[in-house]
Amino acid sequence: MPLCLVAQKPTLAIQVDKPTAKVSPTLYGLMTEEINFSYDGGLYGELVRDRVPGRGWDSLNNWPAVMRGAHSSVAVDLDSRTGPSAAITHSMKVTVKAADEKSPAGVENAGYWGIPVRANTTYTGSFWAKTDQPGLTVTVALENNQTGDKAATATVADIGKEWKEYKYSFTTGAVETSANNHLTLTVTKPATIWFDLVSLFGPTYKNRPGGNRIDLMEKLAGMHPKFLRLPGGNYLEGNHINERFNFKETIGPWVNRPTHPSPWNYRSSDGMGLLEFLEWCEDLNMEPVLAVYAGYSLEQEHIEPGPALDPHVQDALDEIEYVTGGPETRWGAERVKDGHPAAFPLHYVEIGNEDQFDHSGSYNGRFAQFYKAIKAKYPQLQLIATTPVNGIKPDVIDDHYYKTTEDMYALVGHYDKADRNGPKIFVGEWATREGDPTPDLAAALADAAWMTSMERNSDLIVMASYAPLLTNVNPKGMQWATDLIGYNALSSYGSPSYYAQAMFYSHMGTEVVPATLSGTPERVYTVATRDETARKLIVKLVNATGEAQTLAVSLDGVAKVAPQAKLITLSGKSPNATNSIDNPSALVPVVSTLQIPGPKFDQTLAPYSVNILELNY
Numbered sequence: 331m332p333l334c335l336v337a338q339k340p341t342l343a344i345q346v347d348k349p350t351a352k353v354s355p356t357l358y359g360l361m362t363e364e365i366n367f368s369y370d371g372g373l374y375g376e377l378v379r380d381r382v383p384g385r386g387w388d389s390l391n392n393w394p395a396v397m398r399g400a401h402s403s404v405a406v407d408l409d410s411r412t413g414p415s416a417a418i419t420h421s422m423k424v425t426v427k428a429a430d431e432k433s434p435a436g437v438e439n440a441g442y443w444g445i446p447v448r449a450n451t452t453y454t455g456s457f458w459a460k461t462d463q464p465g466l467t468v469t470v471a472l473e474n475n476q477t478g479d480k481a482a483t484a485t486v487a488d489i490g491k492e493w494k495e496y497k498y499s500f501t502t503g504a505v506e507t508s509a510n511n512h513l514t515l516t517v518t519k520p521a522t523i524w525f526d527l528v529s530l531f532g533p534t535y536k537n538r539p540g541g542n543r544i545d546l547m548e549k550l551a552g553m554h555p556k557f558l559r560l561p562g563g564n565y566l567e568g569n570h571i572n573e574r575f576n577f578k579e580t581i582g583p584w585v586n587r588p589t590h591p592s593p594w595n596y597r598s599s600d601g602m603g604l605l606e607f608l609e610w611c612e613d614l615n616m617e618p619v620l621a622v623y624a625g626y627s628l629e630q631e632h633i634e635p636g637p638a639l640d641p642h643v644q645d646a647l648d649e650i651e652y653v654t655g656g657p658e659t660r661w662g663a664e665r666v667k668d669g670h671p672a673a674f675p676l677h678y679v680e681i682g683n684e685d686q687f688d689h690s691g692s693y694n695g696r697f698a699q700f701y702k703a704i705k706a707k708y709p710q711l712q713l714i715a716t717t718p719v720n721g722i723k724p725d726v727i728d729d730h731y732y733k734t735t736e737d738m739y740a741l742v743g744h745y746d747k748a749d750r751n752g753p754k755i756f757v758g759e760w761a762t763r764e765g766d767p768t769p770d771l772a773a774a775l776a777d778a779a780w781m782t783s784m785e786r787n788s789d790l791i792v793m794a795s796y797a798p799l800l801t802n803v804n805p806k807g808m809q810w811a812t813d814l815i816g817y818n819a820l821s822s823y824g825s826p827s828y829y830a831q832a833m834f835y836s837h838m839g840t841e842v843v844p845a846t847l848s849g850t851p852e853r854v855y856t857v858a859t860r861d862e863t864a865r866k867l868i869v870k871l872v873n874a875t876g877e878a879q880t881l882a883v884s885l886d887g888v889a890k891v892a893p894q895a896k897l898i899t900l901s902g903k904s905p906n907a908t909n910s911i912d913n914p915s916a917l918v919p920v921v922s923t924l925q926i927p928g929p930k931f932d933q934t935l936a937p938y939s940v941n942i943l944e945l946n947y
């Protein structure tokens with residue numbers, strides 16, 4: 331008699347009444363730094379490129395001369411002998427040799443790959459200036475690159491002989507939306523004018539003056555992140571010690587911020603300074619995870635532990651005080667003066683970044699010095715080491731993983747058997763690096779598989795953040811490929827991985843419950859959490875195979891399941907499928923309602939899919 335083999339249906343058994351661990355309430359957050367024009371030319375709403383002109387390698391490239399009509403003549407130079415403040419000691423000297431009403435002359439700025447112009451929109455701006463012709467009027471306009479049509483114009487009268495800040499604003503009419511514009515500053519008579527800190531903002535998120543771009547903030551809000559790791563990354567360290575993120579030079583009026591080179595080959599305006607980072611946290615209900623400079627910069631420069639490091643330890647203490655101190659403290663008072671009376675919540679401070687790359691081996695000593703000083707003043711803070719250290723047990727270690735798709739799958743399970751008696755883990759940077767500029771579906775599937783394992787181990791992994799977060803997709807806008815969200819001057823899009831992360835971050839229980847797959851092929855992953863108060867079970871399922879997978883699901887330990895459940899699915903036809911600036915919504919999550927007959931039911935997972943199943947029990 332031939333033997334008749336009946337293929338067993340793969341199963342998913344979930345033991346709803348036997349939680350194994352608490353989910354970290356801070357598990358998912360954001361990591362950020364000035365890379366890929368993330369702030370300048372990205373999230374930070376400034377529309378003028380190099381608003382402090384001509385520092386470093388950029389020279390005056392972004393400030394060409396304007397000579398209109400037949401009779402204008404102008405020279406634009408960098409003047410390193412005069413600037414508006416002790417912090418900004420140079421300026422752009424605009425020598426108008428000939429100009430009249432019909433032939434205005436001056437300078438222009440094309441923004442970050444264009445200036446976005448929208449209909450019926452108010453723009454606010456400012457600049458610092460002085461002139462040898464007191465009483466001079468400067469006309470500021472938004473001009474179309476091709477037609478020269480002006481979408482909006484403002485005049486700023488009575489420029490004086492001494493450095494002063496001037497403000498302007500204008501509102502567009504019924505113009506077409508386009509990024510094909512530049513800003514001009516012109517005069518109509520011969521004069522020499524020195525300009526600095528030329529600025530222009532469109533509408534910002536929550537109308538913060540000098541605030542953030544709305545579409546990008548909305549995308550980040552859609553992720554429901556719990557924290558923001560700031561300000562880097564390599565950006566914290568700088569290539570050289572004097573190029574580190576020095577918080578004291580990023581606060582207060584812009585005119586007191588000297589700007590500084592980022593290690594990603596352009597200069598930072600520092601408009602996104604420490605307070606702006608904190609307000610970004612406030613706007614999205616996130617907590618800052620504050621990384622403090624710890625005496626190592628990328629070109630193998632370090633400061634020996636001991637007295638030489640003391641000033642940097644003091645800077646870290648001052649920075650923490652700026653974030654958390656009351657008005658009676660030196661740096662808390664500074665924050666109040668900068669316009670933010672309330673202190674910010676702070677639980678985690680990270681000491682340095684990727685200090686395993688410091689070949690001198692000085693991190694043990696540097697970490698110990700920071701640790702002792704910070705714990706002495708702020709014993710409640712959890713201190714993060716960037717690599718394992720000897721001598722002191724850090725509260726948390728920051729592990730970074732940039733992986734190919736294959737290697738990311740191999741990493742799933744890495745923490746399943748990890749020591750629970752050592753420091754907690756912060757996965758402060760992680761990404762599957764497939765897709766350029768942004769991850770494709772293959773990367774999103776591996777990212778989701780990895781998230782199932784981080785979530786399962788979130789008794790150990792207290793926080794995790796993908797990196798890099800943002801990229802400007804224009805030519806030369808990106809320094810590091812595979813970034814979560816892409817944008818140009820006008821619009822932005824989320825990659826498939828963005829949507830996978832938004833799905834995971836927004837659906838979280840409070841306890842992990844055992845979820846066991848049997849009989850599934852490789853590359854099917856799951857994690858389940860429950861919220862006992864809300865009587866909710868959240869099952870995350872990743873099918874990274876090219877075939878649909880039907881699972882026989884059993885929810886054990888529950889008497890009843892609500893007849894309707896929610897399913898959210900992100901899927902695509904091929905692993906190479908992706909979103910782009912021209913096709914932003916090729917892959918987006920789809921929400922459907924399922925009828926659930928009881929604690930045992932079949933569930934089919936689409937090929938190449940990330941799924942969230944939310945049930946009430």
Ligand code: AHR
Nearest residue numbers: 563564565684797798810
């Ligand atoms: O995310 C890009 C870079 O990767 C970060 O700046 C650095 O910390 C890591 O090496």
